[in-house]
Amino acid sequence: MKILIVEDEPSLREIMAQTLRREQYVVEEAADYTSGLDKIAAYDYDCILLDIMLPDGSGLKLLEELKRRGLRAGVIIISARDSLDDKIGGLELGADDYLPKPFHLAELSARIRSVLRRHRHDGRQSxxxxxxxxxxxxxxxxxxxxxxxxxxxxxxxxxxxxxxxxxxxxxxxxxxxxxxxxxxxxxxxxxxxxxxxxxxxxxxxxxxxxxxxxxxxxxxxxxxx
Structure with a gap:
């Protein structure tokens, strides 16, 4: 399973990447809108972890572009903004889940598995x-x-x-x-x-x-x- 992390905070991005690689995911990283867009244009992903707090509001812009292209990847928003309006806004734009910072890595892994199950082959387990x-x-x-x-x-x-x-x-x-x-x-x-x-x-x-x-x-x- 292949995951893309779009996060502009290097330390958090690296911690998430290391954790997910230990869980045997193929993990790629992007630090901003442009590199994230380049990767989704070139490769297929099963799940994308997206920080909507990228500079200039480009996180939400990238989410809109993901859904405009009709990509099959599940999207989990990770954000320091955790108000109800923020969560509703992200989900209405097409995200599958919303995980506010700070979060435990175990919860991140569980959320990824949940999103992958929902997206996987019309809900079938095998x-x-x-x-x-x-x-x-x-x-x-x-x-x-x-x-x-x-x-x-x-x-x-x-x-x-x-x-x-x-x-x-x-x-x-x-x-x-x-x-x-x-x-x-x-x-x-x-x-x-x-x-x-x-x-x-x-x-x-x-x-x-x-x-x-x-x-x-x-x-x-x-x-x-």
Whole structure:
């Protein structure tokens, strides 16, 4: 799951990022309206943490732009302003939740999980493709009812594809979605190929009736053979 933090206070932004990375989220950061807008234009996110107190009121402007573009990401407003009018205003602009500062990091994590559950696949608790079932909350994978042990990135790759059924995924988009936007600094995609090879082998060995098939010259697509 991929999260964007748009917060102009560096220390708070870093604390949130470190906490969420420990919880195995892919986390990216933006410090202002412009960098936040650039990221949402370039990448898909599952949840966006947005400080509406960005300079010149640009936090609310960014929220309006998010909703104007019809992006599927859940949005949690984080703000030092906690009046009822502020909360109602943010929610009416399309935010999914409003968390006033200061807040406990445990509560932030719980709010994120709640927003992700509400947005996830029409409220279903699991993702299903063929005889493969993936449980995002516990990061478990089952094939024909039997649990399959996957490494972190193997799981993240499978989740990425099962969240996008019938989509052909470019290898660069896959790398950005699973490893983060700094992946463009990599010399090649050998790390993607290695993780993909291991995942496909484990699915085949477990008897999965789905396959992540290579699409020559482009990337991969999840199919049922």
């Amino acid at each position: 993702l299903d493709a063929g005889n493969v079932r993936l449980w995002p909350d516990s990061r478990r994978v089952e094939v024909a009812g039997r649990e399959v042990e996957l490494l972190r990135k193997e799981y993240d790759i499978l989740h990425y594809f099962m969240s996008r059924p019938n989509h052909t995924i470019d290898k660069a988009a896959l790398a950005e979605g699973v490893w983060g936007d700094h992946i463009d600094q990599a010399d090649n995609f050998d790390f993607v190929y290695a993780q993909m090879k291991n995942l496909r082998r484990k699915l085949e060995k477990a008897g999965a009736d789905i396959e992540i098939r290579a699409v020559y010259g482009f990337g991969y697509k999840l199919v049922r053979p």
